Amino acid sequence: MAKITLSTDWLDVCSGCHMSLLDMDELLIEILEHVQLLSSPITDLKHPPESGVDVGILTGAVSNDHQEEVARRMRDRCGILISMGDCAVFGGICTMRNFFDTEEVLSYAYTETDSTAPEQEVPRSPEIAKLYPTVKSVRDIVKVDYHLPGCPPPAHVIAYVLTELVAGREPKLTEDLLTYD
Amino acid sequence: MPNVRVTINGVEAAVPANMTVLEAAQAAGIEIPTLCDHPAIEPIGACRICLVEIEKQRTLQPACTFPVFEGMVAHTHSEKAVEARRFILDLLFSERNHFCMFCQMSESCTLQDLAYEYELDHWKFHRPMPKFSVDASREYFVMDHNRCILCRRCIRICDELVGNGTLGLKNRGADSMVTADMDVPFGESSCISCGSCLQVCPTGALADRASAYMGATAEIDRIKTRCMACPVGCGTELIVRENRVIRVEGDWDAEPNHGLLCEIGRFVPLHEHRDRVREPMVRSNGEWNAVEMDEALAMVNEKLREAGDDVATIVSGFVTVEEGTLLAQSPGAKYLMHPIASEQSSATQADLDVADLFVVVNTDLTDDFQVAGMFIKRGVRQRGARLLLISDAAEGDAPEGDAADGMSEWAMRRLGTAEANEAVAIAGGAQMPVFVAGPEGAKLATELAGQVANAKALIFTPGGNSRGLYEAGFQQAFEGQDAAVYHVVAGEISRIAPELLEQLKQAGTVIVTTSYRQPWDEVADLILPMPTTFEKAGTTVNADGMVCEVVAGVETRAIPFNEMFNSLAALAQ
Ligand code: SF4
Ligand code: SF4
Ligand code: SF4
Ligand code: SF4
Ligand code: FES
Numbered sequence: 098m099a100k101i102t103l104s105t106d107w108l109d110v111c112s113g114c115h116m117s118l119l120d121m122d123e124l125l126i127e128i129l130e131h132v133q134l135l136s137s138p139i140t141d142l143k144h145p146p147e148s149g150v151d152v153g154i155l156t157g158a159v160s161n162d163h164q165e166e167v168a169r170r171m172r173d174r175c176g177i178l179i180s181m182g183d184c185a186v187f188g189g190i191c192t193m194r195n196f197f198d199t200e201e202v203l204s205y206a207y208t209e210t211d212s213t214a215p216e217q218e219v220p221r222s223p224e225i226a227k228l229y230p231t232v233k234s235v236r237d238i239v240k241v242d243y244h245l246p247g248c249p250p251p252a253h254v255i256a257y258v259l260t261e262l263v264a265g266r267e268p269k270l271t272e273d274l275l276t277y278d
Numbered sequence: 279m280p281n282v283r284v285t286i287n288g289v290e291a292a293v294p295a296n297m298t299v300l301e302a303a304q305a306a307g308i309e310i311p312t313l314c315d316h317p318a319i320e321p322i323g324a325c326r327i328c329l330v331e332i333e334k335q336r337t338l339q340p341a342c343t344f345p346v347f348e349g350m351v352a353h354t355h356s357e358k359a360v361e362a363r364r365f366i367l368d369l370l371f372s373e374r375n376h377f378c379m380f381c382q383m384s385e386s387c388t389l390q391d392l393a394y395e396y397e398l399d400h401w402k403f404h405r406p407m408p409k410f411s412v413d414a415s416r417e418y419f420v421m422d423h424n425r426c427i428l429c430r431r432c433i434r435i436c437d438e439l440v441g442n443g444t445l446g447l448k449n450r451g452a453d454s455m456v457t458a459d460m461d462v463p464f465g466e467s468s469c470i471s472c473g474s475c476l477q478v479c480p481t482g483a484l485a486d487r488a489s490a491y492m493g494a495t496a497e498i499d500r501i502k503t504r505c506m507a508c509p510v511g512c513g514t515e516l517i518v519r520e521n522r523v524i525r526v527e528g529d530w531d532a533e534p535n536h537g538l539l540c541e542i543g544r545f546v547p548l549h550e551h552r553d554r555v556r557e558p559m560v561r562s563n564g565e566w567n568a569v570e571m572d573e574a575l576a577m578v579n580e581k582l583r584e585a586g587d588d589v590a591t592i593v594s595g596f597v598t599v600e601e602g603t604l605l606a607q608s609p610g611a612k613y614l615m616h617p618i619a620s621e622q623s624s625a626t627q628a629d630l631d632v633a634d635l636f637v638v639v640n641t642d643l644t645d646d647f648q649v650a651g652m653f654i655k656r657g658v659r660q661r662g663a664r665l666l667l668i669s670d671a672a673e674g675d676a677p678e679g680d681a682a683d684g685m686s687e688w689a690m691r692r693l694g695t696a697e698a699n700e701a702v703a704i705a706g707g708a709q710m711p712v713f714v715a716g717p718e719g720a721k722l723a724t725e726l727a728g729q730v731a732n733a734k735a736l737i738f739t740p741g742g743n744s745r746g747l748y749e750a751g752f753q754q755a756f757e758g759q760d761a762a763v764y765h766v767v768a769g770e771i772s773r774i775a776p777e778l779l780e781q782l783k784q785a786g787t788v789i790v791t792t793s794y795r796q797p798w799d800e801v802a803d804l805i806l807p808m809p810t811t812f813e814k815a816g817t818t819v820n821a822d823g824m825v826c827e828v829v830a831g832v833e834t835r836a837i838p839f840n841e842m843f844n845s846l847a848a849l850a851q
Contacts (some may be wrong), residue, residue, distance in 0.1 A: 183379055186400050190380065196409045231407070236400060244400035248379040272394045278379030 100130075101152060101263060104145035105137040106171055108157030108164040109191045109232065113249040114182035115139060115156060120252035128256065131263040145174040152177045152262060158184040158191040159233045163226035172239035179258065180235040183248040183277065190248070191232045199228050243268060247276040282348040287355065299352055300328060300341040310354050311363065311392055313370075313480050314429035315342035318530060318537050319438050325429050326366050327392065331356045338362050364396050372403035373452055374410065375424040383482030385494030389427060410455065415465030418545045419476045419486045421456070426483035428454050432475035439538055441655025441688075444469045456483075470644065471541040472652070477527050486525055488548045493519035501831040502529050504818055505543035506596045506742030506769070506811045510627065510649045511820025512539050516812060516831035523548065523812050523831055533824060534627040540648035546772070547812070552794035556836060559795075559805045566799060571837060571845075577804060579849040581763050581787050582609070590761035593752055595741020596769025598816030598828055602743070604843045605767060606751035613756035614748070615771070615778065616741040619720035624727070625712050625734035626822040630654055635708035637666045637701050637726065639719030644684030646716055647738050647821075651685065654714070658688045664708075665689045668698050668722070681718070698726060705730040712736055738821050746819035761785070766802075768792040770810045791839075807836045814839065 107115060115138065121128065135150055136142040145153060153175025159165050172178055183189035194202045207219045235241055245258055254274045261268035279294040286303050293302040298321065303310050314325040323343035330341045333351040338359060341352075353359060370376075370389065378384045410423035433445040433456060444467055448457040458467035476484045501516045513532020517525040526544050528537040558574030559566045569577075582589060589610030593602060606612060630636070630653035643651030657663035669682035672694035677683070682692050693700055705711035705726070713735045715723035720737045727735040739745065758781045766782070768774075770793040782788050782801035790798040791806040798805060813834040818826050 180400075183377070187377065189377065192377065192407065195407050234400075237404075241400075246399055270397060270399050272397060275394055275397060275399060277390065277393070278381075278384050 100133040102133050102135050102150040103152045103154070103259075104135050104150045104171065104175060105154040105156070106143070106145070106167055107138050108155060108167060108185070108235070109160040110157030110182070110184055111190075112138075112156075114185075117182075117247075117249035117252050118154075118255055121256050122252070124252070124256045128259050128263070132259060145171060147174065149174045149176070151175070152179065152259075154179045154181050155235050156182045156185050158188045159229070159235060159238050160191055161226035161228050165229075165238055168235055168238050177242045177262065178235075178239065179243045179245055180241040181245045181255070182250060183246050185235045186244045186246040188232050188234045195231045199230050203228065245270065248278050251276065282346055282350070284346050284350040284352065286352045293346055295346065295348075297346050298342055299330060299332070299339070299344045299346055299350075302346045303330075303341060303352070303354055308354055310341045311395070312342055313388060313392070313427065314431060316431050316435070316478050318478070319431065319434045322430065322434070325370070325427065327363055327370075329359055329362045329366070330354045331359045360396070363392075364398065367393055367396055367398055368402045370427050371398070371401050372405045374426065375407060381425060381482040382485040382490035383425075385496065387482055388480035408452070413464050415463035416469065416471065417465070418471060418473065418488070418541075418549070419484055420490075421464060422483055422485065423455050424483075425481050426456060427481055428456070429480060430456075431478040431480065432456060432484060435474045435478050438660060439536075439656060440470075440472055440474050440652050441657070441659045442468065442470060442472070442652070443659060445475065470648070471545065472539060472648070473541070473544045474528070474538055477537070488545075489517065489525040492524040493517070498524070500527075501829055502532070503811070503829040503831060504742075504826045505539065506598075506818055506828065507542045507546075508647055508740065508742055509595070509738050509744060509821035510534065510647050511742065511818065511822070511824065511826050512543050512649055513826070514539060514543060518831050521832045534653075534820075534822065535649050538649050538652055540652075542648065547770070547810070550770070550772075550794070552772070552796040555792055555795050555805055555807045557807060559799075561799075561803050566805075571842070574804065574806060575842070575846050575849055578765075578789055578806070578846060581789065581804075582765075582850065585610070585761070585763040585787070588762040589765060590756070590759060590763070591752075591765045591767065592756045593747055593767045594769050594771040595744050595747070596771050596811060597743060597747060597767050598814065598818055599743065599746040599750055599825075600816040601767070601839050601843075602747045602750035602752060604840060607847070608765075610763075611754070611759065611761065612752045613754050613759065614739075614741065614744055614752045615756055615766070615768075615774075616739060616744055617717040618744070618748070618753070618755045619715070619717040619737045619739050621720045621724040621735065621737050623735060623737045623821065623823075625736040627653060627736065628822075629710070629712050629734060629736065630657060630714075633657060633710045633712040634661070634663045635666070635705055635711040636663060637668060637705060637711060637713045637723070638682075638685065639668045639698075639713060639715040639723040639726070640670065640681045640695070641714065641716040641719050641738070642681045642684040643714070646740065650714070650736075650738070650821075654685070655688050664704075666701050666704060667692045668695060668701060668719070669693075670695055672696070695722065698722060701726055702729045705733055710734075714738075716740060736821070742820075743818040745821065745823060746817065746825075749819065763787040763789065766790045766792075766798070767808070768798060769808055770794055791842075793836075806842065808839060809834050809836050 153171045258268040281292040321342040323340040328341040329338040331353040413421040436445045505512045512535035513529030515527045528539040530537040592613045594615045667682040667689045671680040711733045713723040713727040727733040790802040793810045
């Protein structure tokens with residue numbers, strides 16, 4: 098049986114969801130017998146190949162134009178898109194800033210916290226991604242096939258979803274597999 | 279009530295015709311989810327989560343308000359009903375901010391439970407995420423409007439059961455907000471901090487400061503016991519995790535309170551800042567030192583032996599019948615710490631829910647016996663009963679501190695004690711007048727009630743178990759009687775008459791058995807430890823003469839009272 102191909106990427110995240118992926122421990126080895134990981138933020142290859150992958154996983158919310166680009170690229174290049182973790186599914190903790198004006202948020206983060214150096218200014222380089230006024234979920238930007246909430250989703254739930262997909266079945270998150278926090 | 283035949287999910291049943299579909303389903307053992315409905319308050323059909331499919335009805339119907347009818351065939355979990363519930367949950371989640379991962383109530387929230395049950399793995403609708411305020415102006419619990427689903431349980435319980443009518447709604451549609459009085463912060467409102475609204479809130483909108491994040495539903499135990507702080511004798515439920523009481527709730531099944539509590543029963547014990555007494559302590563040269571139990575009991579025995587019969591044992595209402603029965607065997611005089619009304623009740627608290635006229639004499643029921651005050655307030659608000667207040671101050675505005683001050687807002691009239699006879703004339707025209715008083719008003723209340731044919735009197739003696747202790751042999755109130763040795767058995771009492779402390783300050787030897795050090799360390803020579811109500815088992819008798827069980831919710835290191843007392847008795851032999 099040919100392996101199914103997988104790419105993952107992260108957007109506005111703490112990276113906890115990818116930690117949870119690694120938390121599958123020895124199950125990871127088993128899954129990798131059926132799955133070929135082609136790119137991820139923690140491997141050398143960061144971007145899904147142009148030729149496409151069977152399954153794409155996105156973690157994190159969409160907070161800026163760069164992240165939107167990453168999300169769209171993943172959608173274009175994958176067959177099945179999984180939005181993984183509360184930030185990707187709902188916007189998550191990142192949406193806390195939705196209650197404030199973007200300039201207020203930037204100036205607080207770069208000039209007002211106790212840990213910012215004096216004279217520090219908000220970086221304005223055109224090369225830096227531009228913050229959107231509000232944080233969005235992945236689903237607000239592109240079509241998502243499966244939602245896998247949790248902050249982070251437990252490793253065994255990620256394993257369940259991948260195992261079902263490998264077996265050609267529809268993963269269904271029943272009450273015992275769902276978690277919102 | 280005649281029965282009608284109904285079929286719910288294929289189960290046939292005969293149910294009373296005045297039932298709702300929800301009640302009929304529950305009687306048949308079928309669960310229908312609810313959010314705005316609560317068994318203790320009137321249904322309003324606001325949230326629609328209970329929608330069910332009923333044959334021959336054009337649309338889905340809310341089970342909590344829809345009455346059953348002869349031949350009704352209902353399907354509570356048909357595809358259509360379940361789909362509708364998912365849709366409603368989606369709408370509820372889209373309206374405000376429900377990021378459960380930072381909500382205090384996660385895993386203890388009915389809305390969240392339903393999201394799990396109906397397997398919501400994402401939100402379908404765009405969420406405008408409006409920014410609502412958080413009101414933290416109240417001492418014991420916080421209101422986060424961002425989590426509120428506008429089910430109005432809080433508003434309804436405050437109005438229907440507490441009779442306080444503090445809460446209401448302002449604005450319209452999605453902008454609606456629960457508000458207090460004329461839109462003031464909760465902490466500055468007429469709220470009496472009874473916490474009933476907190477107890478019924480199905481989400482994290484109302485969150486208890488003490489127990490937030492302290493334990494989710496699966497991690498806690500619930501133990502039913504009693505409040506011993508006053509003779510109303512409310513049934514409580516201790517919420518316990520890892521041998522700690524994290525919250526107190528009202529027991530819905532208990533007489534007389536049916537779920538209600540006052541600030542004193544619900545919050546005060548968990549916000550106690552006094553030092554706990556864990557071991558005996560002796561004062562020497564103005565310094566307090568811990569001593570071994572054996573040593574302390576030997577000292578107590580020595581003092582008691584020297585004094586012979588010249589001992590006064592003074593118990594608070596926090597002493598159980600069993601503890602009181604043991605203490606009654608000790609030599610010397612027996613006193614209750616509280617004033618005792620010499621008149622007897624001819625009414626019970628249940629009568630307050632049917633009376634059409636209340637005459638409250640020289641007692642402020644917003645301060646003492648508060649839950650009984652709620653029965654009266656709701657009678658006035660809900661049933662149109664009338665309230666007369668008699669107090670020392672004459673008619674007109676009740677001055678602050680006057681007994682009539684607290685309840686005057688609910689009263690039709692206030693009378694000075696000199697004009698009390700007018701109450702007899704008014705009561706003569708009532709169907710069921712009840713005269714209510716504490717010790718200060720007991721004599722007058724009983725006299726007045728005696729002049730009205732069908733009147734009853736409800737007399738409260740302060741102290742949770744005063745009635746049980748009276749029967750155990752403590753039949754005199756302590757009013758400064760002389761003794762060589764005083765033994766005060768205080769429990770956790772915090773409202774202590776300043777005169778008592780003054781008298782004890784002048785006294786010879788004072789031994790205090792208490793859960794907390796303050797204020798007794800100002801007057802005692804020797805302090806013995808005592809378990810709190812949360813930690814002990816026994817019985818108590820409330821104002822109605824009802825024997826109530828006190829059940830230990832947590833284990834304590836403090837030595838059980840009977841063990842300590844028996845060791846002392848053994849020494850004396
Ligand atoms: S109130 Fe309930 S549903 Fe809303 S965030 Fe809190 S736990 Fe989640
Ligand atoms: S605490 Fe009691 S009085 Fe205050 S708003 Fe809630 S129910 Fe009403
Ligand atoms: S505060 Fe709680 S009980 Fe009151 S309306 Fe909001 S969700 Fe319902
Ligand atoms: S009314 Fe009395 S018994 Fe009831 S909770 Fe308040 S203090 Fe306790
Ligand atoms: S529970 Fe029936 S409408 Fe809310």
